[in-house]
Amino acid sequence: MNDLELSDVESVLPYNLLAEKLVLGSILTMPEVILLVSEKLPIEAFYLDKHQIIYKALLILYAEGKTIDYINLITWIQDNGFLLKIGGANLLLDLLNQMNRVTNLEEYISLIYEKYLRRSLIKLGEEIIEDGYLTEIPLEIIFTKIEQNFFLLSENKSRQHLISVNDGLQQIIKEIEEGLRVPRLPGLKTTFTEFDIITQGFQNSDLIIIAGRPSMGKTAFAFNLAKNIAQHHNTGVVFFSLEMTRQQLLYRLLASEVQITNTRLRASRIKETEWIKINSTVRDLSNLRLFIDDTPDLSVGEIKLKIKSIDLESSNPINLIVIDYLQLLEGADQPSNRAQELSKITRALKKLARDLNIPIIVLSQLSRNVESRVNKRPILADLRESGCIKFSLAKYITKIKKKKSIFCWTGKFVAKQKLLTIKLTGQKPIYKLESNLAWSLLITSNHKILTNKGWRKIDQLIRNNFISAKLLIGIKSLNSFNKYVISWEKVNKISYYQLAPVYDIQVSNYSNYLSNHLIIHNSIEQDADVVIMLYREDYYNKETIDKNLIELIIAKHRNGPIGSTKLAFDPKYLRFFNLNR
The missing domain is CATH 1.10.860.10 (DNAb Helicase; Chain A)
Incomplete structure (x- = not known):
C-alpha cells in the first residue's frame, strides 16, 4: 500500500x-x-x-x-x-x-x-443498511432485492457448472442421434483397433496417464499416438517434450515414416532413391497440425497459456495435449516433499483438461518396485507416491509380513488383500491423528485418508471431520475371506508428533490399506481417468517367444472397462502396429 x-x-x-x-x-x-x-x-x-x-x-x-x-x-x-x-x-x-x-x-x-x-459484499451490506431505513417500502420487496443482488455476486462462477437434468439429457439425446447417423467412437481414435475398442477413444476432459519403466517405449508410443490422432482426425495436437529436444523427436518421426534408421539420417548417409522418399514424406508430414514444444521446466500454467495462444492464432483448435513426462513438470511452489508436489500437479492437469475440455495424456515413470518382483508386469500400486506411514513397533511390521496380507478398501467393503512388499522410505515429519474413539494414526501430512467427502490429505482435515473406520463386526464372504463394512468416525485432534522413520506398503490390487481401523491412500493415479501401463516381456526375458510385442495394460478406466491388448513393436524404427496387420 x-x-x-x-x-x-x-x-x-x-x-x-x-x-x-x-x-x-x-x-x-x-x-x-x-x-x-x-x-x-x-x-x-x-x-x-x-x-x-x-x-x-x-x-x-x-x-x-x-x-x-x-x-x-x-x-x-x-x-x-x-x-x-x-x-x-x-x-x-x-x-x-x-x-x-x-x-x-x-x-x-x-x-x-x-x-x-x-x-x-461490503457494498451490498451498505445497501441493506440503507434499505432497512426505508420504512415506506414493503419488506418483501427489500428481501427480494437483497436476494437477487446476493446471488448476482456468484452468478458467473456457478452458472457455468449448473445445468438442469432436462437440458443435460437433451444434449445427450442429440449426441446419440448424431452417433446413429454417423457411427463413430465418442473420443479421439488412435488407429490401434483393439485399444480403441476398450477405451472408446480418448474423451474430452479426461486425464490419461501412460506409465512404464525406463526403456519401455513410453515416449515412442506417446509420439505415435500424437501423430496418429493428428493425422486421422485432422486436428491440432501439442506434444510437450520436457526431456527430448524437438530435433530429436523430428528425426525419430522422419526415420519412422521413411523406415531409415535414425543413425543413417543423422549422418546423412542417404541413397538417391531414399532422398526422393524423404522429400515426399516431409511434404505429407508438413500438413499435420502437430506442434512440438521442448521448453524445459514447464509448469501447468505455462502449458495453458501456450495452448490458448495457439487457439487464438488458428481457427482449428487444439484437441489433444501430450506431456512427456510428469516428473519433469514444475509445480507452482517448491514444497520439500516431491510426492506432495506431484499430487498437486496431477490435480492441476485434471483441472486443465476440464477447463480446456480436451483429453490430456501425461507420461509417468513407475516406481522401482517393479524390478524387485519376479513378475515384472506393472500394477496400479507401482504408480504410487513414496510411502508415509510410521509403524512405531517393529513387532507390527513382522506381524503383517508374516501374514502376507492386509486389509484394503475395495470401494464397497474392507477385505483382506495380498501384501507384496513393505519397505523403509526414510525419515519424515510425522503427525498424530486421533479420533473420538481414541483410535490414532501416525502419518505424514501429504497422505490421504478416506472421508465421507472422498480422499483428503491429513493437512486438509480439521476437528469433527468424518473419516472412515472399520467396523469390528465381520461378514463371511463366499471366498472365505473376512469382509468388513465401514462406518464414519470424527477427527478429534491432529498434532505434530516427531521426525521418524516411515514405511511404504505395496498391495496387490488396491492403492490403499487399513492402518489402526483407518483407511489411507497414497497413489497419484486417483486424479487420472485412464491409466495405461506399458510392458514388454522381451525386455526382461530374452528367451520369450513374445518378441517385439508391447502390452498395453488399461489398469484404470473411470468410465469404461479395464483390460489389456498387444501391439507389434518395431524397435528399429520405433513404430507400433495392430497385430492383425
Whole structure:
C-alpha cells in the first residue's frame, strides 16, 4: 500500500495492490496472458482507478488487434486524456519492471477476484443498511432485492457448472442421434483397433496417464499416438517434450515414416532413391497440425497459456495435449516433499483438461518396485507416491509380513488383500491423528485418508471431520475371506508428533490399506481417468517367444472397462502396429 498514507489504511476497502501490479505487468511483458486474465477479471475487479484505466486500455488494444506493448499503451492513454489521471508514464514503467512467474499468475488473479467479491459484499451490506431505513417500502420487496443482488455476486462462477437434468439429457439425446447417423467412437481414435475398442477413444476432459519403466517405449508410443490422432482426425495436437529436444523427436518421426534408421539420417548417409522418399514424406508430414514444444521446466500454467495462444492464432483448435513426462513438470511452489508436489500437479492437469475440455495424456515413470518382483508386469500400486506411514513397533511390521496380507478398501467393503512388499522410505515429519474413539494414526501430512467427502490429505482435515473406520463386526464372504463394512468416525485432534522413520506398503490390487481401523491412500493415479501401463516381456526375458510385442495394460478406466491388448513393436524404427496387420 505504498500509494496510500498509513493513516488511511483502515478506511480502504479490501484490495491487493501488489497482485494488481503483477497481473498488469504480466500482460505488458507477456501479452498472450490477456486471454487468461480477461476470462477471469472484469474491469471493476481492479480497485484503483488508474489500474482500471490501464486494464481497459489493454483490453481495447487486444480487441482492436493491436500489439500490446508499452508504446501502444501509453499512446492510447495519452490520446484519451488519461495520462495525468494514472500518475504519468512512470507507473507504466514500474509495471514493466514487476518480477513475475507465469506459474503464479492464476493465484494473483484469484487474489484480485477475491478482494473484488469482498468489496461487492461490503457494498451490498451498505445497501441493506440503507434499505432497512426505508420504512415506506414493503419488506418483501427489500428481501427480494437483497436476494437477487446476493446471488448476482456468484452468478458467473456457478452458472457455468449448473445445468438442469432436462437440458443435460437433451444434449445427450442429440449426441446419440448424431452417433446413429454417423457411427463413430465418442473420443479421439488412435488407429490401434483393439485399444480403441476398450477405451472408446480418448474423451474430452479426461486425464490419461501412460506409465512404464525406463526403456519401455513410453515416449515412442506417446509420439505415435500424437501423430496418429493428428493425422486421422485432422486436428491440432501439442506434444510437450520436457526431456527430448524437438530435433530429436523430428528425426525419430522422419526415420519412422521413411523406415531409415535414425543413425543413417543423422549422418546423412542417404541413397538417391531414399532422398526422393524423404522429400515426399516431409511434404505429407508438413500438413499435420502437430506442434512440438521442448521448453524445459514447464509448469501447468505455462502449458495453458501456450495452448490458448495457439487457439487464438488458428481457427482449428487444439484437441489433444501430450506431456512427456510428469516428473519433469514444475509445480507452482517448491514444497520439500516431491510426492506432495506431484499430487498437486496431477490435480492441476485434471483441472486443465476440464477447463480446456480436451483429453490430456501425461507420461509417468513407475516406481522401482517393479524390478524387485519376479513378475515384472506393472500394477496400479507401482504408480504410487513414496510411502508415509510410521509403524512405531517393529513387532507390527513382522506381524503383517508374516501374514502376507492386509486389509484394503475395495470401494464397497474392507477385505483382506495380498501384501507384496513393505519397505523403509526414510525419515519424515510425522503427525498424530486421533479420533473420538481414541483410535490414532501416525502419518505424514501429504497422505490421504478416506472421508465421507472422498480422499483428503491429513493437512486438509480439521476437528469433527468424518473419516472412515472399520467396523469390528465381520461378514463371511463366499471366498472365505473376512469382509468388513465401514462406518464414519470424527477427527478429534491432529498434532505434530516427531521426525521418524516411515514405511511404504505395496498391495496387490488396491492403492490403499487399513492402518489402526483407518483407511489411507497414497497413489497419484486417483486424479487420472485412464491409466495405461506399458510392458514388454522381451525386455526382461530374452528367451520369450513374445518378441517385439508391447502390452498395453488399461489398469484404470473411470468410465469404461479395464483390460489389456498387444501391439507389434518395431524397435528399429520405433513404430507400433495392430497385430492383425
